[in-house]
Amino acid sequence: MSLRRTDGDCARRVLQAAENEAAEREGRTSVELQHMVTHDLCHSHASALIAGGASAEQVQLVLGPASAVVTLRSYAHLWPGxxxxxxxxxxxxxxxxxxxxxxxxxxxxxxxxxxx
Incomplete structure (x- = not known):
C-alpha cells in the first residue's frame, strides 16, 4: 500500500465527518481530530497487522517497503520478543x-x- 501525502488529510476529513455525526447523534461535543500524515496511517496499519500475528514479510508486502529489513527497522519494537x-x-x-x-x-x- 503506497500512500500519498494527501491521503492522510483525506482520511482525517472522513474520520472527522464520522466523529461529527456520532457526536451529534449522541448529543455530545465533537472531538477535533488532529492532522494525520501518511506515516501515521502506515504505522497504525502496521501495528494492527503485527498485533494480529502478521510476519515481517506479510507487513512488508502490504505496506510496500523495499524489503522486510526496512519493515523490521521501523516496526521491530512491535513484535513480541x-x-x-x-x-x-x-x-x-x-x-x-x-x-x-x-x-x-x-x-x-x-x-x-x-x-x-
Whole structure:
C-alpha cells in the first residue's frame, strides 16, 4: 500500500465527518481530530497487522517497503520478543496442568495469542 501525502488529510476529513455525526447523534461535543500524515496511517496499519500475528514479510508486502529489513527497522519494537513467546508457551503448558488440579471455572486467559 503506497500512500500519498494527501491521503492522510483525506482520511482525517472522513474520520472527522464520522466523529461529527456520532457526536451529534449522541448529543455530545465533537472531538477535533488532529492532522494525520501518511506515516501515521502506515504505522497504525502496521501495528494492527503485527498485533494480529502478521510476519515481517506479510507487513512488508502490504505496506510496500523495499524489503522486510526496512519493515523490521521501523516496526521491530512491535513484535513480541523471545521472553514474551517463552512466557506464553509456559503459561499455556502450566494452564493445561492447572485444569487437572481442582476447579478452574469458566475463565479462559489469552496471553500473547496463546489460550491458557
Amino acid at each position: 523471545e521472553e514474551d513467546r517463552t512466557r506464553s508457551v509456559m503459561d499455556a503448558v502450566l494452564g493445561g496442568l492447572r485444569t487437572g488440579c481442582g476447579q478452574v471455572g469458566d475463565v479462559t486467559r489469552v496471553i500473547a495469542g496463546q489460550t491458557a
